[in-house]
Amino acid sequence: MTSQTNKGTALITGASSGIGAVYADRLAGQGYDLILVARDQAGLEAKAKALAGTGRAVRTVAADLTKAAEIARVATILRDDEAITLLLNNAGIGATAPLLASDIDALEAMIALNVTALTRLTHAVAPAFARRGQGTIINVSSVTALAPELFNGVYAASKAYVLTMTQALHHELAEKGVRVQAVLPGVTSTTFWATAGLPVANLPAGIVMTPDQLVDAALAGLAQGELVTIPSLPDAGDWAALETARKALAPNLSKSAPAARYTETATRAA
Numbered sequence: 001m002t003s004q005t006n007k008g009t010a011l012i013t014g015a016s017s018g019i020g021a022v023y024a025d026r027l028a029g030q031g032y033d034l035i036l037v038a039r040d041q042a043g044l045e046a047k048a049k050a051l052a053g054t055g056r057a058v059r060t061v062a063a064d065l066t067k068a069a070e071i072a073r074v075a076t077i078l079r080d081d082e083a084i085t086l087l088l089n090n091a092g093i094g095a096t097a098p099l100l101a102s103d104i105d106a107l108e109a110m111i112a113l114n115v116t117a118l119t120r121l122t123h124a125v126a127p128a129f130a131r132r133g134q135g136t137i138i139n140v141s142s143v144t145a146l147a148p149e150l151f152n153g154v155y156a157a158s159k160a161y162v163l164t165m166t167q168a169l170h171h172e173l174a175e176k177g178v179r180v181q182a183v184l185p186g187v188t189s190t191t192f193w194a195t196a197g198l199p200v201a202n203l204p205a206g207i208v209m210t211p212d213q214l215v216d217a218a219l220a221g222l223a224q225g226e227l228v229t230i231p232s233l234p235d236a237g238d239w240a241a242l243e244t245a246r247k248a249l250a251p252n253l254s255k256s257a258p259a260a261r262y263t264e265t266a267t268r269a270a
Contacts, residue, residue, distance in 0.1 A: 005031030008085030009057075011078060012036055013065060013121070016043030018190035019140065020090040022215040024051060032086060033057040037074055039064045065091050065117035066109045075124035086136040087125050089118040089162075094142075095152035107154045114158035119165070126173065133177035138222065139166045141182045143230065146242075159184075163228070170227050183218040185209070186232040 010027045014020040015036035024034055024047060033056050036044050044060040051058050061077065063070040078084060092114045095102055122137060129135025141162040148156035166182035173180060187208045189200050200208055214231050221229030230239060257263075 007031040009033040009035060009083040010086035011084055012088040012090060014038055014091030016040045016047055019211050021047055022211045023088055026215055026219055028054040028056045035059045037061045037063055066112040071117045071120050075120050078121060078124040088138045090140045095155045099153050111158055115161050129178045130173055130176040136179045138181045141184045143184045143186045181222050182228050184230045185214050188214050
């Protein structure tokens, strides 16, 4: 179906397959032209061909976002292309092995993609969005940001970074007209899990969501104005309660003296 609405251009990382490819379908349907970014040139070309019937302009950029020069190349596009109105930081890699059983170079590459690339691309586009008073940044995090015990700790930490940065960005950019959203998928049936060392077929079917379900829920959350969207969470009140408890800590996080439990312990020890 051809969309007649023009909402500008969405740049999507990790766009050749899985969650990113579904986002490309949905955003084209909503009226966005697309810049699709991924390492897999053949996959990008196949995805662009599949989108031909939407009537939207589709550009592909083959880039390995674990490499500084490739990140810089995509960041330049974000800074220079005034038509871009949405950035979707979707590219990411994972790990399921414990830290002590992991290859440190692989973990460093994961940090480069999940944290460094996302940060640099966001930094490249956010000033233009703020200056124009509009724009959308969607960051794909993970439920492991809230449950770091589940899988590899470095992966969970990288996704906690994404969540925290998105919350901070909202605080900084909301009054400038820029929308931000963190999406926290649970297990999703993509090749991500096989690459991470745990094929999704080995997991209970009851915890696995399809990419289409995930993206449709995430976009519904964006339309509803959610800062944090957890598609699997039945009761949004649970997240609200967690946020309320977190914010309640704020007045007591920095004081001029240690809490009494520490000074009392020191006194008894003396």
